[in-house]
Amino acid sequence: MSVDNDTVKKVARLSRIAIDDGQVEAMKGELNAILNWVEQLNEVDVEGVEPMTSVVVQKMRLRRDEVNDGGYADKVTRNAPISDENFFAVPKVVE
Amino acid sequence: MTDLTKLSIADARQGLLNKDFSACELTDAYLSAVQEGNEALNAYIAVTEDEARHMAAASDEKIAKGEAGALEGIPLGIKDLFCTKGAHSQAASHILDGFKPDYESTITQNLWNDGAVMLGKLNMDEFAMGSSNETSYFGPVTNPWKKKGSDEALVPGGSSGGSAAAVAGFLCAGATATDTGGSIRQPAAFTGTVGIKPTYGRCSRWGVVAFASSLDQAGPIARTNRDAAILLKSMASVDYKDTTSVDMSVPDYEAAIGQSVKGLKIGIPKEYRPDGLDSEIETLWQKGIDWLKEAGAEIVEISLPHTKYALPAYYIVAPAEASSNLARYDGVKYGLRVAGDDITDMYEKTRAKGFGHEVQRRIMIGTYVLSAGYYDAYYLRAQKVRTLIKNDFEKVYDSGVDAILTPATPSAAFAIGDKDMAADPVKMYLNDIFTVTVNMAGLPGISVPAGLSSAGLPLGLQLIGRPFDEETLFQLGQVIEDAAGTFQAEKWW
Numbered sequence: 063m064s065v066d067n068d069t070v071k072k073v074a075r076l077s078r079i080a081i082d083d084g085q086v087e088a089m090k091g092e093l094n095a096i097l098n099w100v101e102q103l104n105e106v107d108v109e110g111v112e113p114m115t116s117v118v119v120q121k122m123r124l125r126r127d128e129v130n131d132g133g134y135a136d137k138v139t140r141n142a143p144i145s146d147e148n149f150f151a152v153p154k155v156v157e
Numbered sequence: 158m159t160d161l162t163k164l165s166i167a168d169a170r171q172g173l174l175n176k177d178f179s180a181c182e183l184t185d186a187y188l189s190a191v192q193e194g195n196e197a198l199n200a201y202i203a204v205t206e207d208e209a210r211h212m213a214a215a216s217d218e219k220i221a222k223g224e225a226g227a228l229e230g231i232p233l234g235i236k237d238l239f240c241t242k243g244a245h246s247q248a249a250s251h252i253l254d255g256f257k258p259d260y261e262s263t264i265t266q267n268l269w270n271d272g273a274v275m276l277g278k279l280n281m282d283e284f285a286m287g288s289s290n291e292t293s294y295f296g297p298v299t300n301p302w303k304k305k306g307s308d309e310a311l312v313p314g315g316s317s318g319g320s321a322a323a324v325a326g327f328l329c330a331g332a333t334a335t336d337t338g339g340s341i342r343q344p345a346a347f348t349g350t351v352g353i354k355p356t357y358g359r360c361s362r363w364g365v366v367a368f369a370s371s372l373d374q375a376g377p378i379a380r381t382n383r384d385a386a387i388l389l390k391s392m393a394s395v396d397y398k399d400t401t402s403v404d405m406s407v408p409d410y411e412a413a414i415g416q417s418v419k420g421l422k423i424g425i426p427k428e429y430r431p432d433g434l435d436s437e438i439e440t441l442w443q444k445g446i447d448w449l450k451e452a453g454a455e456i457v458e459i460s461l462p463h464t465k466y467a468l469p470a471y472y473i474v475a476p477a478e479a480s481s482n483l484a485r486y487d488g489v490k491y492g493l494r495v496a497g498d499d500i501t502d503m504y505e506k507t508r509a510k511g512f513g514h515e516v517q518r519r520i521m522i523g524t525y526v527l528s529a530g531y532y533d534a535y536y537l538r539a540q541k542v543r544t545l546i547k548n549d550f551e552k553v554y555d556s557g558v559d560a561i562l563t564p565a566t567p568s569a570a571f572a573i574g575d576k577d578m579a580a581d582p583v584k585m586y587l588n589d590i591f592t593v594t595v596n597m598a599g600l601p602g603i604s605v606p607a608g609l610s611s612a613g614l615p616l617g618l619q620l621i622g623r624p625f626d627e628e629t630l631f632q633l634g635q636v637i638e639d640a641a642g643t644f645q646a647e648k649w650w
Contacts, residue, residue: 065525077480077524078487079517080505092518092582093525099583100469100535106542113540114547116401117357117371117599118624123400137259143494150489153500 161186162327166384180230184213197650200323203245204277212274229272234329240364249293252511253492262364280319288588290318292515301326301646305613311570314344321348331379339592342604346565346617349644357599358403361396369478382634386410413628419453424558428464448640461549467594473539480523547598565604565617603630
C-alpha cells in the first residue's frame with residue numbers, strides 16, 4: 063500500500079499537524095518508504111495467532127473507586143501557556 | 158587529590174563512607190567537569206547546580222549521622238524524559254517549552270530517597286525517537302569517543318545519547334535512561350558504557366514522558382556492571398501508580414556480580430548473523446562466546462525465526478502508540494502555543510512548530526496505521542507478529558537456555574550528519590536491529606562493552622535474559638567485563 067498527496071494531507075489533518083503544500087511531496091516519499099518496508103509483515107502467517115496485549119501475564123490491579131488525589135487546580139494550570147482563574151484558556155469554540 | 162569523577166559508583170560510595178572526601182567535594186568535582194566539558198559534548202541541557210549542592214550537603218549530614226542511603230551523595234544525570242519537580246523536563250522537545258512539572262517521577266524519587274544527587278537533565282532524541290541524538294531540539298550530543306587520528310564528531314547513539322555521553326565523558330557517575338527499541342543499549346555500545354533495559358514492568362513508568370507505552374522501560378547507564386546493578390536496585394520498585402508495574406520484590410542485583418556462570422546455558426541465535434554482518438562485529442561476538450565458554454558456560458546454537466520481522470512490526474506498534482500518547486501536546490495544557498484562526502488551526506500550527514520532523518513523521522505513520530480501514534492490516538497484524546516473537550523466546554527458554562548472547566549494534570558509532578542515514582529513515586532504524594526484539598517481547602537486555610573496533614571505537618555485546626532475571630545478566634556481564642576490561646575515551650573536550 064502506498065499513500066498519495068491527498069492521503070498525506072488527510073493524515074496530517076487527523077494528526078493535527080499543519081503541513082505546507084511544499085512539504086507534502088517529501089513527506090509522501092518518507093511515509094511510503096516506511097510503509098513499503100513494513101509490507102514484509104504480510105509474509106508472516108498469523109492465522110490463529112492472538113495479538114499480544116501485554117508482555118507479562120498479570121491481572122489488572124483494581125483500587126477502590128474513591129478520590130485519592132486532586133484539589134490543586136492552580137498547580138494543574140500552572141504550566142498552561144494561557145490560563146485564567148484556574149481555567150485553561152482556548153480560542154472561542156462556541157458561537 | 159585524585160580526580161573524584163574517575164571513581165566508579167562503588168568506589169565513590171566507599172570513599173564517602175570512609176570520609177576520604179565529602180559528598181559536596183564529589184558533587185563539586187562533577188559540576189566542574191560539566192562546566193568544562195559540556196560545551197563540547199552538549200550532554201546536559203539543564204544543569205541544576207544549586208539543587209545539586211543542596212542535595213550533596215544534605216547527604217554529608219546523613220553520612221555524618223550514619224544514616225547514608227544506598228546512593229548517598231552519588232551525583233547522577235537524569236534523562237530529560239523524566240519529570241523532575243520544578244526542573245527542566247521537556248523530552249528535548251520544543252513543544253514542551255518551559256515545562257516544569259509539579260511532581261517527581263517514581264524512578265527519580267526512588268533515587269533521591271536513596272540519597273542520590275541530581276546534577277541536571279540530559280539531552281536525548283526528541284521524545285526518545287531516534288538512534289543518534291540528532292533529533293533533539295537542543296542540538297546533537299557529541300560522543301566523547303573519536304576514531305584514531307580523526308577529529309570527526311561522532312554520534313553517541315540514541316535516544317539516551319546525553320546519558321551515555323555524560324557517563325562516558327565523566328560528567329556524572331551514572332545516569333537514568335529509557336529504552337523503547339534500543340535507546341539504552343545502542344548508546345551504551347557506542348560509548349563503551351554498560352546499559353541495561355530491565356524487564357517490562359520492573360521500573361515504574363509513572364512520571365516518565367510516554368513514547369510507546371507497551372515498549373517503554375527505564376534503566377541505568379553506568380561505567381561498570383556493578384554500578385549498573387547498584388543503580389537498577391534503586392530505580393526499580395513496585396508502584397501502584399503504574400498499572401503495568403509488576404508486583405515482585407526487587408532483588409539485590411549487586412550480589413549477582415562475581416557469581417560463577419559455570420553450567421549456565423547460553424544461546425547463540427543464528428538469525429543475528431545476517432548476510433553482510435560487519436566482520437569486526439562477528440569477531441567480537443566470537444570473543445564473547447569464547448569468554449563465556451572459558452568461564453564455564455555451555456554454548457548452544459538456537460533459532461529465533463521471527464527475528465527479521467521485529468523491526469518492521471516495531472515501526473507500526475511504536476508510532477501507533479506514540480500518535481496516541483502525543484495527542485496531549487496541543488498548546489492548551491502546557492508548553493508551546495502558536496496562535497491560530499480557530500482552535501483547530503491553533504492545534505495544527507502549535508504541533509507543526511513544536512514537534513521536530515522525525516516526531517511529526519512518526520505521529521503521521523501512527524495515525525495512518527490506526528486510521529479507519531487499516532487497523533487490521535497494520536496494527537493488529539503487528540501485534541500478532543509480536544506474539545510470535547515472544548513465543549520464539551519462550552521456546553528457547555523452555556528448552557533450558559538461561560540467557561542469549563548477541564551483538565548490541567550492527568556497527569560502531571557513526572558521524573553526526575551521516576548523509577546515508579539522513580536520506581533514508583529506514584537505514585537509521587536498522588541501528589536497532591539487534592535490540593528491538595527484546596522490547597517487543599518485554600525481556601531484559603544488557604549491553605556490555607567488549608572491545609574496540611580497528612578505528613578505535615567501542616563495540617558492545619548484548620545479553621538477553623528470561624523475564625525478571627536481570628541478575629543472570631549482571632553475572633554474565635561481569636564475566637565479559639573481566640575479560641574485556643573497561644574502556645575510556647581519550648579526553649579532548
